Amino acid sequence: MKSIAYRVTGIAVPGAVYWPGxxxxxxxxxxxxxxxxxxxxxxxxxxxLPEAFEQAALALMHVITDxxxxxxxxxxxxxxxxxxxxxxxxxWLNALIxxxxxxxxxxxxxxxxxxxxxxxxxARGETMDPRRHEAAVEAKGAxxxxxxxxxxxxxxxxxxxxxxx
Amino acid sequence: MDLNLFQQTDEYRFEVxxxxxxxxxxxxxxxxxxxxxxxxxxxxxxxxxxxxxxIVEAAYAMPDAHWGYGFPIGGVAAFxxxxxxxxxxxGVGFDISCGVRTLRTGLTRADVEAEKQALADMLxxxxxxxxxxxxxxRLGHEEMDAMLAGGARWAxxxxxxxxxxxxxIEEYGCMPGAQPECVSDQxxxxxxxxxxxxxxxxxxxxxxxxxxxxxxxxxxxxxxxAGDIVVSIHCGSRGLGHQIGTEFLKRMxxxxxxxxxxxxDRELACAPLRSALGQEYLGAMRAGINCALANRQxxxxxxxxxxxxxxxxxxxxxxxxxxxxxxxxxxxxVGGVARRLYVHRKGATRAFGPxxxxxxxxxxxxxxxxxxxxxxxxxxYVLAGSGTAMERSFGSACHGAGRAMSRHQxxxxxxxxxxIDALAAxxxxxRSPSSRGVAEEAPGAYKDVTAVVDAADAAGLARKVARLxxxxxxxx
Numbered sequence: 129m130k131s132i133a134y135r136v137t138g139i140a141v142p143g144a145v146y147w148p149g150x151x152x153x154x155x156x157x158x159x160x161x162x163x164x165x166x167x168x169x170x171x172x173x174x175x176x177l178p179e180a181f182e183q184a185a186l187a188l189m190h191v192i193t194d195x196x197x198x199x200x201x202x203x204x205x206x207x208x209x210x211x212x213x214x215x216x217x218x219x220w221l222n223a224l225i226x227x228x229x230x231x232x233x234x235x236x237x238x239x240x241x242x243x244x245x246x247x248x249x250x251a252r253g254e255t256m257d258p259r260r261h262e263a264a265v266e267a268k269g270a271x272x273x274x275x276x277x278x279x280x281x282x283x284x285x286x287x288x289x290x291x292x293x
Numbered sequence: 294m295d296l297n298l299f300q301q302t303d304e305y306r307f308e309v310x311x312x313x314x315x316x317x318x319x320x321x322x323x324x325x326x327x328x329x330x331x332x333x334x335x336x337x338x339x340x341x342x343x344x345x346x347x348i349v350e351a352a353y354a355m356p357d358a359h360w361g362y363g364f365p366i367g368g369v370a371a372f373x374x375x376x377x378x379x380x381x382x383x384g385v386g387f388d389i390s391c392g393v394r395t396l397r398t399g400l401t402r403a404d405v406e407a408e409k410q411a412l413a414d415m416l417x418x419x420x421x422x423x424x425x426x427x428x429x430x431r432l433g434h435e436e437m438d439a440m441l442a443g444g445a446r447w448a449x450x451x452x453x454x455x456x457x458x459x460x461x462i463e464e465y466g467c468m469p470g471a472q473p474e475c476v477s478d479q480x481x482x483x484x485x486x487x488x489x490x491x492x493x494x495x496x497x498x499x500x501x502x503x504x505x506x507x508x509x510x511x512x513x514x515x516x517x518x519a520g521d522i523v524v525s526i527h528c529g530s531r532g533l534g535h536q537i538g539t540e541f542l543k544r545m546x547x548x549x550x551x552x553x554x555x556x557x558d559r560e561l562a563c564a565p566l567r568s569a570l571g572q573e574y575l576g577a578m579r580a581g582i583n584c585a586l587a588n589r590q591x592x593x594x595x596x597x598x599x600x601x602x603x604x605x606x607x608x609x610x611x612x613x614x615x616x617x618x619x620x621x622x623x624x625x626x627v628g629g630v631a632r633r634l635y636v637h638r639k640g641a642t643r644a645f646g647p648x649x650x651x652x653x654x655x656x657x658x659x660x661x662x663x664x665x666x667x668x669x670x671x672x673x674y675v676l677a678g679s680g681t682a683m684e685r686s687f688g689s690a691c692h693g694a695g696r697a698m699s700r701h702q703x704x705x706x707x708x709x710x711x712x713i714d715a716l717a718a719x720x721x722x723x724r725s726p727s728s729r730g731v732a733e734e735a736p737g738a739y740k741d742v743t744a745v746v747d748a749a750d751a752a753g754l755a756r757k758v759a760r761l762x763x764x765x766x767x768x769x
Contacts, residue, residue: 161701163699163701163702164360164699165332165334165359165360165695165696165699166359166360166361166366166695166696167700168699168700168701191700192424193424210543211547215543215546215547218543219543222539225535225539226479226483226536229483229532230482230483230485230532232425232427256424256425258423258424258425258426258726258727262727262728262729263423263424263425263493263726263727263729263730264493264700264704264727264729264730264733265424265493265494265700265727265730265733266424266425266492266493266494268387268388268535268538269387269535269536269538269539269542270539271362271387271542271560272362272363272383272542272546272558272559272560272562273362273363273560275559290362292362292386292387292388292535293493293494293700
């Protein structure tokens, strides 16, 4: 576990702790959690904006359950629009929360396409089974707190915000 | 937090004078130790709230304040519509009207002890808890709207609970001014099968023992004595409230410039009370309050059914029901003048003092019961609203312990089984669908609720009446 300085909407938070997920061997794509006092920050990092959004969705799923235990039995198509890329991240995560809540599903795999401020995605998963998925907590909504979408100096895209649980 | 940021005006009051764009001071009620332990973001969020249009007197933080969304959790702010005041979706929060109700049972610890495991099993069987759980009630379009307009009154009319319960709920069980037509179809769809469910996270149903009485007359008025068994239910407006919060937060953040509002933080998303969007939110948010009141009422009915199966001698009567995440229009005296204000309480409890007309008549002399939730292993408290809170915090007090540790820190530190076994050794029975959820909610992940309650008492926000400790906890 590494401890590094982390910035939240312009406020330096020294000593914040990352909880990194597994990094793909083939790419630099990864998901992470970052701490919020009562809730949880989700972060997706990817070589492209859509890949960062896919990773952020995986980070969201890891708040709820272990997505590697979710079988891709059904696909839910999701489309959303927003005024800018940051609101689009919030829309995307909230769309997933909504689909999970109303379909009683959990997701484990995502593919995202972004055209300007329009997002089209496929979320693959299955009906929630409390015995197999052992959910920790349900997500109430993605928030505008610590919301950031942008490209880092290393060229990787980063998409992150705090999720209320 | 650095105490040098504040002027300490008395032992439990810390003030930041208006500076920059702040329109009013920011005030924290807490002990020095609690303020020092608070996250620096409480300072920033509270001073941000003080910049909002139409804010009256001060932006207040309660002793349990911590980093929230726009508003700190434990934040209180009142706005005057006549002065361009706003209503903030961020200032109410996602879980609209999340709150606590406490029921007296007529039983003592000795009555329950032998049946503890059976009662835990029956409560766990009856109360849908955790992610993906659904209630037995399916609401069609018309019934959904009737529920959103009627709150706990709707629930009682449908046979969930007793008419006498209503007198012991804020707004007598039904928030006026709810407009179901302002609630989106998506929010209603999210609630379709979630009525009478507990949810997850920090939500719980606890069977508790009254272990200490601090204020004998108030305790007598509330019908509490040492050794009594009570039941406390902590939950909110479920998916419907979350969806309302999500939708209006975005709409208010995007519309703020059109309303001439410069937001220091997008999460402070708000709209003028006298705007179409502000009114639409009030209509939807009040419907969300009714959803929470109806939900806790149905859970009360299920709790009564569980007790009737295991301990038929039990007679569950509602002590009181408080809501934590609300914006309510109330009358307060400011500078000796009565004004109608829109009081936001985000993770704060209404705490009206003795004699207040909105406190049920039979409790009025003691003041409104203020129910403070703890964690699975620590204590909960019953407080009474104080007259001084009316002057100091628009009649508001703290709502709980507040987290000391993030969820994933807790998950790394503890295993669910380890927590359940440690609590069992202390005589506390836990039932939960999620071992990871129990670990994330470990008692050690929370601040010391006693320090918070002592500060609220010493700051004059509410008076300590009774301390409760858990016997059984059904954790979502």
